[in-house]
Amino acid sequence: MVRKPYRPKAFSVMAKPVGASCNLGCEYCYYLEKSSLLFQPPAPRMSDSVLESFVRQYIEASPFEVVEFSWQGGEPTLAGLPFYRKAVQFQRKYASGKRISNNLQTNGTQIDSEWAEFLAENRFLVGISIDGPEKLHNAHRANKAGAGAYAATMKGLEHLLRHRVDVNALTVVSRTNSAYPLEVYGHLKSVGLKFIQFVPVVERFNDLDMLASPDRNEASRVTSWSVIPDHYGSFLVTIFDEWIRKDVGRVFVQLFDVALNAWMGYEPPLCWFSKACGNALVLEYNGDLFSCDHFVYPAYFLGNIQDDSLALLSQSEKQRDFGSTKSQLPQYCQNCAVLFACNGECPKKRFAKTPSGEPRLNYLCPAYKRFFRHVDPYMKRMVKHIRYGRPASEIMVDLARGKPL
Numbered sequence: 001m002v003r004k005p006y007r008p009k010a011f012s013v014m015a016k017p018v019g020a021s022c023n024l025g026c027e028y029c030y031y032l033e034k035s036s037l038l039f040q041p042p043a044p045r046m047s048d049s050v051l052e053s054f055v056r057q058y059i060e061a062s063p064f065e066v067v068e069f070s071w072q073g074g075e076p077t078l079a080g081l082p083f084y085r086k087a088v089q090f091q092r093k094y095a096s097g098k099r100i101s102n103n104l105q106t107n108g109t110q111i112d113s114e115w116a117e118f119l120a121e122n123r124f125l126v127g128i129s130i131d132g133p134e135k136l137h138n139a140h141r142a143n144k145a146g147a148g149a150y151a152a153t154m155k156g157l158e159h160l161l162r163h164r165v166d167v168n169a170l171t172v173v174s175r176t177n178s179a180y181p182l183e184v185y186g187h188l189k190s191v192g193l194k195f196i197q198f199v200p201v202v203e204r205f206n207d208l209d210m211l212a213s214p215d216r217n218e219a220s221r222v223t224s225w226s227v228i229p230d231h232y233g234s235f236l237v238t239i240f241d242e243w244i245r246k247d248v249g250r251v252f253v254q255l256f257d258v259a260l261n262a263w264m265g266y267e268p269p270l271c272w273f274s275k276a277c278g279n280a281l282v283l284e285y286n287g288d289l290f291s292c293d294h295f296v297y298p299a300y301f302l303g304n305i306q307d308d309s310l311a312l313l314s315q316s317e318k319q320r321d322f323g324s325t326k327s328q329l330p331q332y333c334q335n336c337a338v339l340f341a342c343n344g345e346c347p348k349k350r351f352a353k354t355p356s357g358e359p360r361l362n363y364l365c366p367a368y369k370r371f372f373r374h375v376d377p378y379m380k381r382m383v384k385h386i387r388y389g390r391p392a393s394e395i396m397v398d399l400a401r402g403k404p405l
Contacts, residue, residue, distance in 0.1 A: 015072070034296055050287045054287070055087065060096075077110040085118070088122055105127040129169075130191075198236070236371040255270075
């Protein structure tokens with residue numbers, strides 16, 4: 001039987017213009033060790049030839065009228081402002097009538113007025129990494145000298161907000177800050193961040209005391225900073241209960257939006273919760289393409305875009321096989337009432353076992369099962385409002401009046 005070519009509806013590429021280089025040494029960062037794993041030189045930076053090739057190929061391969069470029073790291077601002085000015089020039093050169101958007105994920109410590117002015121002028125969406133109030137942020141985020149990064153991050157955020165840059169928060173949920181959900185959520189709102197993404201940190205060590213490749217099945221040696229499933233479930237439920245009564249339509253939490261999409265009957269828009277994966281690739285500074293941001297290991301190397309077409313690499317059989325593994329779930333998951341919302345989450349975290357001993361259960365399963373079950377009646381009520389042409393925020397009125405769900 002001849003296999004049909006792998007043709008995803010679309011694919012995205014997260015570009016790493018300086019590879020794993022970063023001015024910080026965050027304890028829980030899964031990307032820092034890529035420098036040695038991939039034999040990266042000191043202070044790598046994407047060359048103009050790789051940058052131009054990437055921009056041209058990515059625009060040509062996109063089926064959409066809006067092409068979104070994502071710049072991450074390491075710390076992508078280390079590439080310097082001239083790099084991004086050139087990226088924008090190349091985007092204009094090859095746009096061919098398509099609209100271009102850019103997003104940049106940063107720790108914020110390098111952002112000054114000049115950076116903020118450029119980002120505002122070119123309408124970059126900026127994700128800033130902030131884990132809560134100073135004590136919680138500094139618990140794992142420090143510079144190379146070991147000093148907490150909070151003050152420098154907040155200065156960067158001030159520049160961004162002053163120049164009216166669109167900013168959202170990326171909050172890593174660790175074993176430390178997961179114990180303080182309302183403090184974390186309240187702080188993000190207090191500093192002007194109304195779009196929030198919570199990212200649970202789950203990492204394991206291998207026998208060499210390096211972070212384990214996701215294809216290892218052993219559940220042992222989870223790192224000390226990895227969030228505990230029960231704690232993460234409590235973290236999400238506590239923040240949701242605050243949000244559903246006070247902030248619907250005012251604060252946007254990515255996971256809550258993902259859940260509402262699922263209850264509306266749509267495919268969850270975040271790859272972690274989609275039924276299949278393989279359409280979110282990573283481009284390293286030298287043009288090397290990998291299957292996924294969490295699978296930047298030699299086994300998941302697809303090729304180099306200066307040797308092979310980006311479009312063809314994204315649709316290669318190797319990448320198709322990578323994406324298809326997400327649907328391989330234990331029976332325990334297939335019988336779960338909230339599978340439609342979770343879909344087994346990211347394969348990276350599928351190293352736990354089910355109560356009956358089946359492998360490939362997501363480590364965070366207890367957290368998601370608790371969260372999705374908890375939000376079920378609220379999601380159903382918001383869906384009802386939306387389908388009657390009313391805003392989802394009307395649920396806050398329902399709850400204030402004690403109206404049963």
